[in-house]
């Protein structure tokens with residue numbers, strides 16, 4: 001599909017008001033998106049596990065208005081929030097062409113996360129995807145009124161992902177589960193414009209895969225992803241990195257089919273360390289890991305060597321560690337985390353999550 005296919009052409013804007021509600025999860029990339037072109041087009045394809053417990057719940061109430069400008073208010077966890085407004089305004093500006101009813105309504109955005117705000121867990125993926133899904137439900141209500149034809153589920157999901165991408169790239173991978181690919185590549189069905197559910201063969205070893213998020217640093221992100229992605233412009237190793245990501249994705253495809261967990265670990269950990277290596281070698285350069293991040297990585301490696309476990313780690317653009325492991329190792333790995341890793345987390349805080357199926361609409 002092309003960008004133009006997502007432009008909403010006819011709708012009934014005489015509808016006075018309504019409300020829709022969605023919950024949408026976060027996701028954790030196995031092959032990382034780091035570096036983008038104009039209009040949120042990724043430099044390389046990425047693939048992620050959709051999560052279950054870490055999610056954003058957003059209610060969007062719309063009321064018909066007269067003036068031809070954006071009008072919205074944001075409530076975060078029940079309180080009026082001004083800080084989120086600029087990012088949402090930018091999002092609205094980017095997507096208006098595709099959802100032209102945006103200026104015809106006043107929006108009340110009521111949003112909350114299931115994870116603590118100051119946990120260092122990025123809420124942009126779950127937050128932007130929840131908002132995009134709400135807008136798609138409104139689009140559905142306004143179009144049903146004129147055409148009486150239903151919006152196809154696959155179009156709904158694609159456009160929700162397309163809109164979410166324009167809010168935050170990784171958000172386009174949060175609509176569906178369990179694995180989502182975003183970014184054109186030779187080895188899987190995918191697009192630069194939206195994320196698609198990975199349709200290749202997936203071995204039972206990956207069923208109910210677990211992700212325990214160790215909160216090493218709950219502070220504000222030291223480098224915003226917008227700044228981070230820009231550092232890939234003119235980066236001396238950028239082209240090699242983008243090629244490596246494409247290659248890793250095609251290798252992962254084989255691994256998902258064969259269930260080879262040792263090979264999975266190599267790619268996933270290498271991706272995490274490469275992401276950080278790119279930040280360490282950009283100009284300006286950053287170290288986003290903390291001493292406790294390294295302590296945890298070393299403990300995981302030692303545990304793996306001693307027990308032949310298939311536990312591994314991945315990282316986002318921050319100090320927190322995502323500990324990934326198969327379901328059948330849950331008891332052993334949780335025991336290890338509690339005994340040996342929890343002490344490296346702020347206030348011994350970690351969040352247990354697992355691979356999930358994607359976003360859900362909530363009847364209010």
Ligand code: DP6
Nearest residue numbers: 029032033168169170225226316317
């Ligand atoms: C390191 O999606 O947050 O988590 O498109 O600028 O909003 P923007 O960036 P964002 O970048 C996420 C980067 C990452 C890797 C990943 O999720 O693929």
